[in-house]
Amino acid sequence: MRGRTILLRCVQALAVLLGVSVASFAVAHATGDPVTLLLSPSASDAARTAMRAHLGLDRPVTIQYALFLQHALGGDFGQSFIYRQGVAGLVLARLPATLILAGSAFAIALCVGMPLGVLAARGGMAAAMLELFSLAGLAVPAFWLGLMLVLLVAVELRALPVDGYGGLSHLVLPALTLSLQGTARLSRLVASGMRGALRADYIRTARARGLSEARVVWVHALRNVLVPVVTMAALELGDLISSAVVVEMVFAWPGIGRLAVAALQQRDFPLLQGTVFIAGLGFVIVNLLADLLCARIDPRIGLAR
Amino acid sequence: MTAALLDIERLQVRFGQTVAVADASLRVAKGEAVGIVGESGSGKSATVLAAMRLHPPGASVTASRLSLDGHDVRTLPDRRMASLRGGFAAMIFQDPLTALNPLMAVGRQIAEVVAAHRGLRGGQARAAAILLMERVGIGDAAVRAHHFPHQFSGGMRQRVMIAAALAGDPALLIADEPTTALDVTVQADIVRLIRRLRAERDMGLVWVTHDLALMAGIVDRVVVMYAGRVMETAPVDALYAAPRHPYTVALLASLRRDGVQAEASGAPVPPGGCAFAPRCPARMARCDTAPPMLRAGGTEAACWTLAA
Numbered sequence: 001m002r003g004r005t006i007l008l009r010c011v012q013a014l015a016v017l018l019g020v021s022v023a024s025f026a027v028a029h030a031t032g033d034p035v036t037l038l039l040s041p042s043a044s045d046a047a048r049t050a051m052r053a054h055l056g057l058d059r060p061v062t063i064q065y066a067l068f069l070q071h072a073l074g075g076d077f078g079q080s081f082i083y084r085q086g087v088a089g090l091v092l093a094r095l096p097a098t099l100i101l102a103g104s105a106f107a108i109a110l111c112v113g114m115p116l117g118v119l120a121a122r123g124g125m126a127a128a129m130l131e132l133f134s135l136a137g138l139a140v141p142a143f144w145l146g147l148m149l150v151l152l153v154a155v156e157l158r159a160l161p162v163d164g165y166g167g168l169s170h171l172v173l174p175a176l177t178l179s180l181q182g183t184a185r186l187s188r189l190v191a192s193g194m195r196g197a198l199r200a201d202y203i204r205t206a207r208a209r210g211l212s213e214a215r216v217v218w219v220h221a222l223r224n225v226l227v228p229v230v231t232m233a234a235l236e237l238g239d240l241i242s243s244a245v246v247v248e249m250v251f252a253w254p255g256i257g258r259l260a261v262a263a264l265q266q267r268d269f270p271l272l273q274g275t276v277f278i279a280g281l282g283f284v285i286v287n288l289l290a291d292l293l294c295a296r297i298d299p300r301i302g303l304a305r
Numbered sequence: 306m307t308a309a310l311l312d313i314e315r316l317q318v319r320f321g322q323t324v325a326v327a328d329a330s331l332r333v334a335k336g337e338a339v340g341i342v343g344e345s346g347s348g349k350s351a352t353v354l355a356a357m358r359l360h361p362p363g364a365s366v367t368a369s370r371l372s373l374d375g376h377d378v379r380t381l382p383d384r385r386m387a388s389l390r391g392g393f394a395a396m397i398f399q400d401p402l403t404a405l406n407p408l409m410a411v412g413r414q415i416a417e418v419v420a421a422h423r424g425l426r427g428g429q430a431r432a433a434a435i436l437l438m439e440r441v442g443i444g445d446a447a448v449r450a451h452h453f454p455h456q457f458s459g460g461m462r463q464r465v466m467i468a469a470a471l472a473g474d475p476a477l478l479i480a481d482e483p484t485t486a487l488d489v490t491v492q493a494d495i496v497r498l499i500r501r502l503r504a505e506r507d508m509g510l511v512w513v514t515h516d517l518a519l520m521a522g523i524v525d526r527v528v529v530m531y532a533g534r535v536m537e538t539a540p541v542d543a544l545y546a547a548p549r550h551p552y553t554v555a556l557l558a559s560l561r562r563d564g565v566q567a568e569a570s571g572a573p574v575p576p577g578g579c580a581f582a583p584r585c586p587a588r589m590a591r592c593d594t595a596p597p598m599l600r601a602g603g604t605e606a607a608c609w610t611l612a613a
Contacts, residue, residue, distance in 0.1 A: 201403035208359055208398075209418045209469060210391030213383065223408045298408055299453045 009291055013284045020280035021072065024273045025065050033057075034081055034267035055081065057269075068273060077274035082266045087274035091256055095278070097165055098255030101248070102240045104175035109182035110233065116183070117190025118222060121198060130187060137184025142243045146177040146250035163252035174251040178243055182236045189232055193225030200224070227294045227301075234290035241279050308375030309334055310477040310509040311356055311394070316368040318351045318360060318533075325351040325364070327533035327580070330598075333477065338503065338510035340520040340541070342556070343530035349513045352530070353479050357396060358386055374476070392422040395470035399482035401462035405454040412438070412450025415469045422473035437468040441498060460491035467498065477509040478502075484519070496523060518560050521545065529553050532580035534595075539604035550606040551587045579607070 035051050052058045056067070071078060077087035120130035153173060154162040160169050197203065198221050206216045245257035252258075256275050263271035295301040311333040318326040326348035333339050341349045355366045358378050371378045374393050376385070390396075398404040406414060415434035419425050425433055431450070438446035441464040454462055463483060470478060480499065484492040500523060503510055512524055520527055520541055527544045529537040529552065537550040548554045574582045575593050582592040591609045599611035 201398065201400065202406040204359055205396075205398060205404045205466075206406070207387075208357060208390055208396040210387045210389070210421055210473065211417060212387060212421070215417070215421075220406050220409070224406070300407065300455055 024276035028269045028272040078270035080271040081268045087270045094256045094259050105178035108179035113183040113186030116187040120191040121194030134184040134188050137180045143246045149173050165254050178247045197221040197224045226297050234287045312372045314370035319365045336507045338524040340524035340527045341513045342517050347530040348533035349530050392473040394477040395475035396479045397466045397483050400486045401466045411465045418472035441468045479511045481513045537606040549604050550608045551585045552581045
């Protein structure tokens with residue numbers, strides 16, 4: 001049973017990736033003709049046609065897609081129009097920066113959001129404060145928060161660098177900005193889950209057995225809200241990727257988000273397809289892992305054992 | 306004189322305007338087994354939960370005495386209360402499926418009680434848990450310890466609950482409808498098991514049930530509750546042979562016939578009157594004021610018929 005279910009999930013993941021490849025290809029081609037941007041406006045029609053043929057854009061769209069897919073399966077996403085380098089290499093070079101940024105934001109959301117949610121579930125002042133914080137966190141757009149943090153912390157207080165990529169000091173502001181929405185969402189999910197879990201019979205049992213309140217709350221109740229938390233955290237990653245585009249622009253962070261924006265502006269089809277496809281691949285893999293993790297947390301889910 | 310295991314006097318439990326327990330008194334001596342019988346809503350569960358300070362957060366609890374092992378449950382610091390729970394007095398519940406944590410292997414759930422009350426750690430606590438599982442009749446315990454509650458049958462789950470309850474070596478076991486959710490044959494197994502364990506350990510027992518018939522072979526004394534009040538308390542044999550309160554009589558009659566015969570057809574009582582009066586075949590004028598507990602031989606009953 002277990003092996004078959006995992007296999008099924010993998011097949012599903014492949015189907016999703018195929019969908020992602022179609023979408024990234026279609027979206028790239030919907031942005032317009034890259035040749036108008038690659039050549040000067042005064043270029044002759046002959047030059048344009050030659051350029052189009054050189055880039056392979058003169059072939060039928062279906063053929064272009066089939067070629068793209070064929071090469072992508074071998075890890076080759078073609079040559080970037082603007083950088084005149086392999087797309088795979090370009091993306092891989094920028095990937096660590098984005099992974100560091102998204103990973104830090106994700107870690108902040110988990111380490112802050114979960115305890116906040118647990119505390120808020122106990123009611124009282126903490127609950128009211130969290131409600132306020134999480135609403136504000138959800139309402140504030142990342143680009144605005146990023147700019148405000150830059151103004152206050154970097155420009156006025158000169159406590160941290162305005163932008164760029166380097167040590168920990170460069171990471172703090174973008175990671176905080178990127179984590180805010182995730183933290184807010186996660187804490188609300190944990191809080192509402194914990195409120196339900198703390199009313200459960202097994203919590204009364206745990207108390208009746210004389211377990212410490214800390215153990216009752218952090219082990220018995222929290223474990224029972226982990227499945228939705230893991231599921232949402234994995235989905236949150238998709239949001240993190242799209243927010244990273246904005247945050248990387250605001251903080252001049254050299255990640256794949258900025259690469260994608262550049263590719264979009266320049267109608268760099270291969271680069272755009274490559275970044276979107278690799279982001280989609282990451283998303284699919286993380287969600288696959290989340291499913292497996294959920295099955296380990298809750299043996300009733302049917303994957304494990 | 307050693308303190309009673311459980312000593313409750315004039316207990317009242319309210320949820321907002323709703324009175325769950327109006328006036329309940331109850332004492333369990335060392336090694337004694339007491340049954341609390343009543344229909345649902347009679348306040349029997351609320352009484353034992355209040356005694357363990359496990360009542361829901363919104364409930365208000367008042368009493369002239371509420372003590373476990375001589376400690377006042379109302380004022381005991383949380384840490385001391387936690388060591389009494391599971392250590393001095395353990396509890397098992399009606400539905401072992403919801404009462405066990407679904408996401409924790411049963412061996413761990415037992416081992417953590419061992420760790421909390423006996424100070425054993427890691428492998429020692431796990432070994433003790435497996436030993437406890439064997440003691441309550443779970444075969445292949447070393448393997449079963451790794452299984453989760455949903456992988457057990459109802460009866461086996463209740464055995465797991467009992468093993469966890471025994472983990473702190475309690476002097477008092479409080480069982481809140483422990484067999485109600487089980488098949489009849491399994492019910493008999495669990496009753497036999499608890500009787501055996503009690504004999505082995507000289508453990509006091511409070512058995513809460515709506516099933517008066519079940520009490521016969523288990524408890525020494527029965528407390529009958531109705532509408533949040535104790536109606537009658539008597540040695541189990543005396544209760545069966547010569548019930549004194551009309552409600553107890555009706556309950557016993559319902560075992561032989563189908564359903565409780567007394568219908569709520571009579572006139573309502575004014576506030577402060579006997580709660581059973583509207584259904585009572587022996588109602589008289591004095592029932593408009595609540596009777597105190599009156600003694601007749603080994604039996605005490607809250608009924609004016611005993612004063613006659």
